Amino acid sequence: MGRQLPPFAAVRAFEAAARHRSFKKAAEELCLSPSAISHQIRALEEYLDTALFERVGNRLELTLTGRGYAGRLTGLLNGLEDSTRAIRQAGERPLRVLCTPGLAARWLVPRLDRLEFGDRVRLRVSTGAPSTDFASNDSDVVIQWSTDPTQGVVTEPLMQSNRYPVISPHLRDAEGVDRPEDLLRLRLMYDETDDAWGDWFSAAGLPDPVLPNGPVFPNCELATTAAERGQGVSLAYDSVVRGTLASGRLVRLFETVTMPMVIYSVAYPEDRASDPIIRAFRDWLFTEVARDGTGVQELSAAE
Structure with a gap:
């Protein structure tokens, strides 16, 4: 069964008249005549079988039903306008x-x-x-x-x-890195954000090693860039460096990884x-x- 919806033109006319509390201002907004607004509202009242406006002296006032209906309609039309604007602008804005x-x-x-x-x-x-x-x-x-x-x-x-050590191919070949212990004689890159060399060495079977000195970077990206330039070994995030490994600019050392x-x-x-x-x-x-x-x-x- 299809939706039972009121005439959209009548809904727009009523919502504008209710918002402005004026048929004349609603007519100006919608580029219609006041009589057209009045006709649309009468059509909506007939559809709903209830009065939406009433005369109080010389003033036009919403009925209790009209106030409640107008409030819901304004929210619905605002949402429709926002969604429509977003779709129309999506092809243009960055x-x-x-x-x-x-x-x-x-x-x-x-x-x-x-x-x-x-x-x-x-x-x-x-x-x-x-x-x-x-x-x-x-x-x-x-x-x-x-x-x-x-x-x-x-x-x-x-x-x-997870994380694992990465090194430039040239440095790996020059230093002959074959075992996790070999890293302890190399320069390690450290980062201030969640540095995990201790965790990695523990996972590799070397708990509490004496870690060599090395530069401390504010983030893992700078540590990985330094390793890429042959300055030492970085503990890289697998999710981020896969493309760099595929390019051959870095190589992975060992199968041991930290917890993800x-x-x-x-x-x-x-x-x-x-x-x-x-x-x-x-x-x-x-x-x-x-x-x-x-x-x-x-x-x-x-x-």
Whole structure:
């Protein structure tokens, strides 16, 4: 059975007249005559079999039923207008994405050609933790390290990863790295964010080793870049460096890995959760991590 809906022209006329409390102003808004507005409202009242307006002296007032109906209609028409505007603008406006330099360079940019509207993505990178203050960060979507909830923001865990040592091919061949113990005589790259060399050596059967000195970087991307340039060994995130390993610029050392952890989440304003372009980008991100087997859902299923 089909929907039983009132005539849309009559609904628009009534909602405008109710909002303005004036047939004349409603007529101006809708480019109609006041008599046309009156005719549409009478048609709606006949359809509903109830009065929506009443005369109080010289004033036109909404009935109790009219007030309730007008309030619901205004919300529905506002939502319809917002959804329509979003769809019409989706083909024109860019999508502004804020993320870390490492994720942008090693994961996001190399696969943007698989995104239908990838040419409209405007990337901004953050030297620190990307801000989810959407009132000031000039972004539509943030791909961030944290999964902490923020009021007014949808935050969804996106990507999980374990870690293992990586080294440049030249340095590996020059140093003859064959056993985990060999790393203790090399220069290790450390990062301030969740450094896990101690965890990796424990997993490799070397608990509480005396770790060699090495530079400390503010994030894993700089540590991995230093290793790529032959400066030492980095403990890299598998989810992020797969493309670099495939290119041959880095090689993986040993099968031992740390326990997997969630490393990135996707965040966007709660009041824009139904925005078509944000939704499409969000869905594409989850499709990509599922393709790689690095999504949080895959981690949960494995547990």
